[in-house]
Amino acid sequence: MDENELRDALRTTMTRESEPPPMGSAAALATAKRVAVRRNLLAGTAAAVAIAAITAAAVIPGQNLLGGPGTFPAGAPAPAPTDHPVPEPDDTKPSWPPEAGGDATYDSGEHFEKGKLLLDELLAVVPEGYTKPAGQTPDGLPLRSHQATVEENFGAYSAIAALSKDGGTGRLLAEVYGPGNVLPIEPCELAKTFWGMDGTCQIEKVAGKRVGVVVKPQQDDRIDQWAAYRHGDGTVVIVAQGRGGVSDDPAYRPLVEVPFTVRQVAALAAADQFRLD
Structure with missing residues (x-):
């Protein structure tokens, strides 16, 4: 050999x-x-x-x-x-900070709190007429979750929240990448980095801001629409909405329609409240 x-x-x-x-x-x-x-x-x-x-x-x-x-x-x-x-040879074993208990996810400290704040902000924008269930599904999936992950030069945060109406349950998702990330600058290229999914993307202008919105994912039913925007300081915010995807349990039927219009989901991505300053 x-x-x-x-x-x-x-x-x-x-x-x-x-x-x-x-x-x-x-x-x-x-x-x-x-x-x-x-x-x-x-x-x-x-x-x-x-x-x-x-x-x-x-x-x-x-x-x-x-x-x-x-x-x-x-x-x-x-x-x-x-x-x-x-x-x-150099030691290539990962070294996590004390706030990350053994893996790449923070479970205490400033970054953890920012992930929690992102979930709070996501719940705060749920439209009237929808309930915000908590707990777990029968198959053990959380109806709300947040996460902050260890990165080289920037903070990375995500949150998911279920919302229900008329017997259906869908979900909202938000992801934030702090200044220093190397994600694409062009709005639609940026939007298509979300979960590696492709689809029909269009530019929405919100208060003079150009937001990339994927309005029709290709061969993927996990999410119906999502918007991505890079703020002036380099922070990237992605907000997504799905009519279903909460659980495989038949008790969780999908929503009849997504809670936000295309323009509204674009406005959420461009909103300062998700920058986590």
């Missing part, structure tokens, strides 16, 4: 677990971090044994795939002696 074969074997061992289901874009990056941590916690010992077995099978005495002093890859001439030690 040569170096390339070993690298492929290692990659196969570490990625054997199936991919997680689609999540909110509040952090595709944060989702990947969480998956990495969970894999380390749940399969750390087994993965370490597997990697050790592969490495042991690939390396024989007198050989080192890192090319250290006095060692050489199989079938290759020994390298010339050197006085410079071979550096150890």
Whole structure:
């Protein structure tokens, strides 16, 4: 087994677990971090044994795939002696701040409170005539939730709230990315980053602001419409609405129609209240 074969074997061992289901874009990056941590916690010992077995099978005495002093890859001439030690590989294990208890999600502190505030703001805009159920569905899904995730140079927050009317239940969602994010600037390109979904996008002008609104998702019934806007300080706000998607339980029928018009959902994305200053 040569170096390339070993690298492929290692990659196969570490990625054997199936991919997680689609999540909110509040952090595709944060989702990947969480998956990495969970894999380390749940399969750390087994993965370490597997990697050790592969490495042991690939390396024989007198050989080192890192090319250290006095060692050489199989079938290759020994390298010339050197006085410079071979550096150890960098530690790539994620390091979470104290407010994030073991994964990429804050569970206390300033960021956690901003995620909670985002949910409060989302509940505050539910139109009259709708109720705002709390608790869980029979299949254990929360009817309200909020999250703040660990990012490199900016805050990332998301919130989901169910709303009911005339026996139907839908949901509102909001995602906020603080200044420093690298999301697209063009409104429709920005809107299409939400959950990686595509669709028919149009520009809505609200008080002189250009907001990208996807009014018809393509082959995806999780969300009916969503709007995205980049504020002057770089903060990105995405507000989405769906007639259903709350639960697979048949007791949760979808709403007859979404609660907001296209122009209204665009105005919510452009509103200062969701910037979380």
